Amino acid sequence: MKQHDGQFLPSSNSTPADGDNRTRRVTPNPINDFALRSPSSAEWGAHKKNVRIVGTEDKVLRRVRSGVLEATEQVEIPHSRPALLLYHAKRILIGSPIASTNAERERLTKLKALAVLSSDAISSVAYATEAILFNLAGAGSNHLGLTFPISMIIIVLLGIVAISYRQTIPAYPNGGGSYIVAKENLGTVPGLVAAAALLIDYVLNVSVSVAAGVLNLASLFPALSPFIILLDVLLVILITVINLRGVRESGSILAFPTYFFVFTALLLIFVGIMKAFVFGHQPFIGQFAPISQTEPLTIFLLLRAFATGCSAMTGVEAISNGIPAFQKPETRNAATTLTWMAVILGTLFFGITVLAMTFHVEANAAGNPTVIAQIATQVFSGPLTFLFPIFQIATLGILILSAETSYSDFPRLTSLLARDKFLPSMFSLRGDRLAFTTGIIVLALLASILLVIFKGSTNALINLFAVGVFLSFTLSQTGMIRHWLRVRGPHWRRSMLINTMGALTTLLVALIISFSKFLEGAWIVILLIPSLVWLFLTIQKHYITFERECRIEIPIQPENIHSRLVVPINALDRAARQSLAYARAISSHVTAVHVSINEDDAALIGKTWDIWQQEHIPPEEDTHLLIIESPYRVVVRPLLAYIDTLHERHPDDTVTVVLSEYVVAHWWENLLHNQTTFRIKTALLFRPGIVVINVPQHLGGRHSLPSVVK
Amino acid sequence: MKQHDGQFLPSSNSTPADGDNRTRRVTPNPINDFALRSPSSAEWGAHKKNVRIVGTEDKVLRRVRSGVLEATEQVEIPHSRPALLLYHAKRILIGSPIASTNAERERLTKLKALAVLSSDAISSVAYATEAILFNLAGAGSNHLGLTFPISMIIIVLLGIVAISYRQTIPAYPNGGGSYIVAKENLGTVPGLVAAAALLIDYVLNVSVSVAAGVLNLASLFPALSPFIILLDVLLVILITVINLRGVRESGSILAFPTYFFVFTALLLIFVGIMKAFVFGHQPFIGQFAPISQTEPLTIFLLLRAFATGCSAMTGVEAISNGIPAFQKPETRNAATTLTWMAVILGTLFFGITVLAMTFHVEANAAGNPTVIAQIATQVFSGPLTFLFPIFQIATLGILILSAETSYSDFPRLTSLLARDKFLPSMFSLRGDRLAFTTGIIVLALLASILLVIFKGSTNALINLFAVGVFLSFTLSQTGMIRHWLRVRGPHWRRSMLINTMGALTTLLVALIISFSKFLEGAWIVILLIPSLVWLFLTIQKHYITFERECRIEIPIQPENIHSRLVVPINALDRAARQSLAYARAISSHVTAVHVSINEDDAALIGKTWDIWQQEHIPPEEDTHLLIIESPYRVVVRPLLAYIDTLHERHPDDTVTVVLSEYVVAHWWENLLHNQTTFRIKTALLFRPGIVVINVPQHLGGRHSLPSVVK
Structure with a gap:
């Protein structure tokens, strides 16, 4: 070698x-x-x-x-x-760069992974019970007790989905998100549909959770109300910066709020159950305040209550998607973490639903106070009142942090798509801290744009939410059915049964959500998904064509290259002489072209050239001056016309244009020079087969071609 | 040759x-x-x-x-x-291009020149009398009759200034604006001060006249009131487009409103004088309605009234500035036109002042109805009432068109400044229709910015106005004094006396305006003028340095150029092979550099290179591969560090970087490629002494180096 x-x-x-x-x-x-x-x-x-x-x-x-x-x-x-200042600012914000060889060290422990990857799922216990109660309230207060069986069904469903994903983890140890599973088992398009659905939901999740957090904050501190959009964007920037610090560090920072909420919520449930059933003897389902019925108790109403309650399940797939972020052994750690998450989520959901029933808390349309705030008011009373604001802050924290799951999975999913050429390759590049910078920043931008457009109010966005998750669940579960049919490992029948149940239930939920929210906005998602899939496929097509072209073998050798050089000159000054010397060093076919918008100039340059040529250019050399008179004072186009003609008349030669460009000491000086050079360069960029040589002319001492300056 | x-x-x-x-x-x-x-x-x-x-x-x-x-x-x-569409739109808007050889034909007849160049001066009769009346009103109604003698003094002054400029015209047949006269006779800085003062006034004149026109229009049609800023900007665009059509055509379009106003105003004066003194027998100075005195009748009050009345004289210098726009013989035509203008202006000003006196019209603070509107109401009464709205529309037209004088002189003055290297050279280039496009567009932009900032209300701007005109008058007159002292042609003593009187009077007016309006905004102009002069001098200094450097002779010959080529490659694909072939055709010192952010890639490319080199590169050739491992995943900087080192170690060689750039069929495809190439190019632009060769790789069939494709 x-x-x-x-x-x-x-x-x-x-x-x-x-x-x-x-x-x-x-x-x-x-x-x-x-x-x-x-x-x-x-x-x-x-x-x-x-x-x-x-x-x-x-x-x-x-x-x-x-x-x-x-x-x-x-x-x-x-x-x-200025660049150094920016550099230091960046180092303070996101920390020192981490070498690729240290990637292993940046993995997450189970404790941190649970915090980062399950914050979305766990945060949903703050509103899932409320969603069911609110939907059932349409049928009047008599049927609010149905919240309990519906919640039980959801918890069972959660169990099924969790078990199903536990099976996915060992089958796809490099990340078994819906995209991978659907693509491998069902084909490219279903995979991309799952990916598109998830990406949309991730963006919505960030917007909705940040907006909800800020609205809660503003209701605690009304002085902040005029700055809601600003706070939204600042919060997005804060979460973005934390995530740019890398997976491990964002895990460390974000673990606290998650565990703080889990702890306070468990405390709430423990104290509440003690109060209700040990110290007091309340009925399991209390006497709800009467609400007048506005619609009959139909199966559709029950299904809608069930579907909205299923929002508790968003974020469950995060862990199986994020396997590569775990410390070794990745699959075992991920599986364990998934179990923990399902147990915590199930426990909290069960506990809060029980408390809502026994303390007969109703959801009101304004959502203020929220159902869990009402429970907390009743549970943390008397000597425990001091716990109420703590629980409120913990809830606020987890609501905001549910955005973190998106920050963890969106960049990972886009990097997978980029790896498969469905997105620009920059999505697959790791930044200074080994995070997928492009994905993080694109997520932050999209979420910020949504927040600004919707002025930080997310009522409209919530309707777009959750369709994507259940669509991707369905595709993933269906993919797993095919997987078992193909692989037929041990217990494959049982696994397939679990996945079939999961697929059917999640499909049902997806359909219910799509129908019941179609007019409120779900149609946007249903239109957006095929558009994104089309975009992915177009990008991939481009890359494939590109690579095929790059593989075409052209047995090119230097001796086959015959250059013809064109040197546009304005006068026979230093720049022109240097460019001409450089051109003549490459080839003996050199044409200096002067576009003249003034006949006197043309005559002058012709005369100067004549003298110079006699002195400097050997008679056998093919170096000439061509003057193009331009009565309409157009400079660039006649030059291009000449270059094109030359290119066309000599298809076997390589036409090369030598441009000298002044490099000035201050940016404003560019206003005084280079406009023509810049326009020639831009125009030549779109001409096929023209090579452009830039000879920089530095003003202020140094010359471009150092060989002769000494 | x-x-x-x-x-x-x-x-x-x-x-x-x-x-x-x-x-x-x-x-x-x-x-x-x-x-x-x-x-x-x-x-x-x-x-x-x-x-x-x-x-x-x-x-x-x-x-x-x-x-x-x-x-x-x-x-x-x-x-x-798309470019063709734009082209056709441009042709419809501003007409077909005119060849430089047809420049002569584009000159103005006296009739058109009078319209274009004197619209500013003539429009001022619409408000000059009012300005005097308003200032005198402070001393109560008893002294309003003083308006007549003050107007007479202004008319005499106008005569002096006009005679003085008539002398300037033959002395400076290529344009004798204040800039030229002051520069030639008093030195560069006084010339630039005059130029800066005039440029400021030109911009203000456009803003003020457009804003005044639109406000008048909005008071006629109140439905337009919400769209004032929009209308301002649209009007500026309209006047700009008309001016981009060239001097001759804008002259044709704009002649009508000027003559229409002159005709209707003369009619007003004729009818008014007939009514007052022929049919009626009114006293020359009528009985004004009583106004209580708010300040004593001091010399300062009289001076202020005089100074504001002098606004009638703004625009007088336009003709001597615009000599090159006249048909041949330029100087005679310009001199005649100047006389016409002075006569028309003097007649209208005299007539309107007489009418204001005899019809005892008072100025009110709101300026609504204006003094000439009040005169017109009284004069065009009875069977002539139908003439009143016609006169109103004519006044509106001339007010808006007073902007035209700025459009005519601003680009001409900036082109003179650019010719003398005090402004970027593009100001001196003539556009498609031989107009100075850059000057016109810059004027329009500056005026629009002022209009938008001040929301189309120009009360604040009016205070900045007129200082510049009188400052430049003074400098020009003083310059002419020196001129006569130097030249001493026939009647030089008389000429000098006239110019001395002109200089003293205009200096007095300039001082009065500066003092009486200093706090209201004249200070801005007084600060802005030295800033502009500094800018002009800085630009000139840059151009002079630049030209001095370009003249440095470097006896460079092709045989002195020793190139060392660096070819950054991503893989050994078609682009890399073509770039390498091109590089090897130039020099035998070729280093292919691969920056590796992935060890597997590096190993692969090393292996591929090895095989390729053995097959294609003769062993005596100095072509090598260098791999730079980049554990922090930074691509551009290590490459630059290598290029810099090479450049430093071999100061006598010319380091040339060969970049292959993909030229894609659609703009969005650039998002998928070229980021690295683009960043390398940008970074190299600021490295002294590095030549960059772009080898375009066209996707979609054509290859860059046509020599071997056949």
């Missing part, structure tokens, strides 16, 4: 025996290491004020072995003052 | 005897002419939908003589559909 062997690099700096010794990376030696200077050490001349004296400690590249260099951490440090 | 002799152009298409025959331009011959194809005829391949079959009638370039082509009118016609 003949590779570049430090031939541009002085060998005196490197020990002769350093060959392939990779351990040198771990113990850098400032003397023996090959020290390259920092990026901006070359910014002398026009940029003197930014120059930094660079010592050996400031190394950017380090020699690993023959033909291989390695970039050090220094590579990220910029040297111009 | 060895010039390019159609060597890339087939000689079969051109008759052998067409040599230097310039008449062929006038009689184009589609067969014999050298027909080059249109700019986009080369847009095949990826851009198929935009391709247009190009016939002989669609020629863009035409051969004039050996080494000289000429661009035809076709050169402006774009070929992509």
Whole structure:
């Protein structure tokens, strides 16, 4: 393997025996290491004020072995003052960069994973019972007791879904989200449908949970009311920054609010049950305050109550989607965490429903006070009153943090889509802290846009919510049925039965939600999903075409390239002479073109050229001046017309345009130069087969072609 | 003179005897002419939908003589559909382009010049008398008769200034505005002060006259009131478009309103004087309705009344500034036009003041109804009542059109400043219709910004107004004094006396305005003028430095250029192979650089390179692969660090970076590619001494280096 062997690099700096010794990376030696200077050490001349004296400690590249260099951490440090300021701000906000080799260390413990991945699911106990009560209230207060059996059904369903996902985890150890499972078992389009549905729901979840959190905050502190949109956006930025710090650190920061809520909610349930059944002797289902019936108790009403209660199940798939974020052994840890989550979620949901029944709490249309706030008021009374505001704050915390599940899964899902070429490749690149930066930022942007458009009020958004989750559940469960049919491992019949039950129930819920909320906004989601799928497929088609084209073999050799050079010149000044010299060094077919909007100029340049050519250009060389007179004072188009003609007349030659561009010391000076060069460059970008050479002309001392300046 | 002799152009298409025959331009011959194809005829391949079959009638370039082509009118016609649409819209708005050779034809007749250049001056009779009356009203109604002597003094002053400018015109036949006269006679800084003062006043004049016009319109049609800012901006756009159609055409369009106003105003004066002194026998100065005195009749009050009345004189310098716009003989035509203007202005001002006196019209603070509206009500009464609305509309027209004088002079003054390098050179370029497009558009933008900021109410702006005019008058008159002292032609003593009187009076007016309006806003102008002068000088300094640098002779020859080529590659795909071939055709020092953010990729590319190098690269050639491992997943900076090091270690060589850039068929596809290339390009733009070669990779069939595709 003949590779570049430090031939541009002085060998005196490197020990002769350093060959392939990779351990040198771990113990850098400032003397023996090959020290390259920092990026901006070359910014002398026009940029003197930014120059930094660079010592050996400031190394950017380090020699690993023959033909291989390695970039050090220094590579990220910029040297111009504003860029350095930005860099430090970024380091303070999101921390120091983490090397790819340390990826393992960034995994989540079960405790942190539970906090990050289940915050969405657990937060839903704050409103699931209320949703059922509110729907049943249509049939009057007599049937509110039905909340209990409906909740039980949901808990059973939760169990089924959780068991089903536990089966998915070992089957798909690299992440078994709905996208993967549906794609592998049902085909690309169902997979993309699941992905599109989930992405929409993730964005909505962030908007809704942030908006709900801020509204709660504003009702605690009314002075904040005028700033709701601002607070929404600030909160999104805060969560975004925390997530850009990487998976492990966001896990550490966000674990507390989750466990704080779980603890206070368990306390509420314990105290409530003690009060009701141990110290007091309340009936299991209390006497609800009378509400007049507005509609009959139909099966449809029951189904709607059931469907809205199913909002408790959003977020359940987060864990199986997030397997790669777990510490090793990933699958076992993920499975255990899933069980914990289902148990906690089930317990809390059960407990709060029981308390709502026995303390006969009703949901009111305004949602204020909420059902759990009413329960807490009754439970934390007397000497326990001080616990009420604590519980309120814990609820607020978990509501806001339910956004975190989206922040965890959205970037992961988009990175999977990018890996499969359904999204731009940048979604699959990990940022400084190994997080999928692009996905996080796109999620934050989309959620912020929704918040600003809807002015932080999410009543409209809530109707779009949850369709996607159940659609993706259904696809995932159906995918698992096919999986069992294909694989037929041990107990495959039982597994398939569980998944079939899951698929049918979640399909039913998806249908109920779609129908009952169709006019309120679910139609948007139902239109958006196919649009996204179309987008994914278009992007993939583009990448596939692109790669096919890149694979076309062209047996090109340097001796086949015949260049014809065009050098647009404005006058025969330094820039023109340098560009002409560079052009003549490449080929002997050089045409200088001057577009003249003024006959006197044309005559002058013609005369100057004549003298110069006689002095400098050997008579055998094919270097000429072409003047294009432009009576309509158009400069760029006649030049392009000439270039195009040349290209067309000589299809076997490579037409190369040499442009000299002035590089000025201050940005405003660009207003004084370069407009024509810029327009030529832009126009040539869309011309096929024209090579463009930029010869920079630095104003302020340094010249472009250093060979002759000494 | 060895010039390019159609060597890339087939000689079969051109008759052998067409040599230097310039008449062929006038009689184009589609067969014999050298027909080059249109700019986009080369847009095949990826851009198929935009391709247009190009016939002989669609020629863009035409051969004039050996080494000289000429661009035809076709050169402006774009070929992509959106650009063509824009082109047609532009043609409808501003008309077909005019060749530079037709510049003569675009000059103004005296009649049109009078309309365009004096609209500002003439429009001021609509408010000058009112301004004097309003100021005198402070001393009570008893002294309102003083309006007449003050007006007489202003008319005498107008005569002096007009005579003085008549002397300037033959002395400065290429345009004798204050800038030129002050610069030539008093030095650069006084010239720039005059220019800055005038530019400010021109912008203010547009804002104030458009705003006044729209407010008048809105008081006629109250339904328009909510749309004042929109109407302001639309009116500015309308006047801008008319001016972009060129000097001659805007003259034709705008002549009517000016003459319409002059005619109706003369009619008003004639009818009014007949009514007052022929049919009736009114006293010359009527009995004004009593107003209580609020301040004593001081000399300061009189001076203030005089100074504000001098607003009648703004716009007088427009004609001497605009000499080059006149038909030949320019100076005689301009001088005649100036006399006409002074006579018309003096007559109208005198007549309206007399009518105001004899009909004892008072100015009210609201300015509604205006003094001339009150006069018109009284004069056009009885059977003549129908003339009242006509006169109102004529007044409205001239008020709006007073903006036109600014549109005529601002671009001309900025083009003079650009010619002298005090403004970016684009201000001196003539557009399609030979108008100074940049100046017109900048004026429109600045005026629109003022209108939007001040919400179309110009009370605040009026206080900034007129300081500049009188400052520039003073400088111009003072310049003329020095001129006579230097030149001492016939009657120089008399001329100098006139200019001295003019200088003293205008200085007095400038001082009075500055003092009496200092706190109301004149301070802004007094601060703005030195800032603008500083800006002009800074720009000139930059251009001078730039030109000095461009003149530095570097005896560069192609044999002195030693290129070292760096080819960043992502994989060894088609793009990389083409770029490498192109690089190897230039130099044998070629380093392909792969920045690896993934160890597997690095190993793969190393292996592929190895095989490829053995097959394709002769062992004596210095072409190598360098892999830079980047554990922090940063791609651009390590590459730059390497390029900088190379540049630093080999200061005598020219480091050239070959980038292959994918040219995609749709703009959105750029989101899928090129981010890295784009970032490398941007970063290299600020590196001194690095040449960049772009090898475009067109997706969709065509290949970049056509030599081997056949």
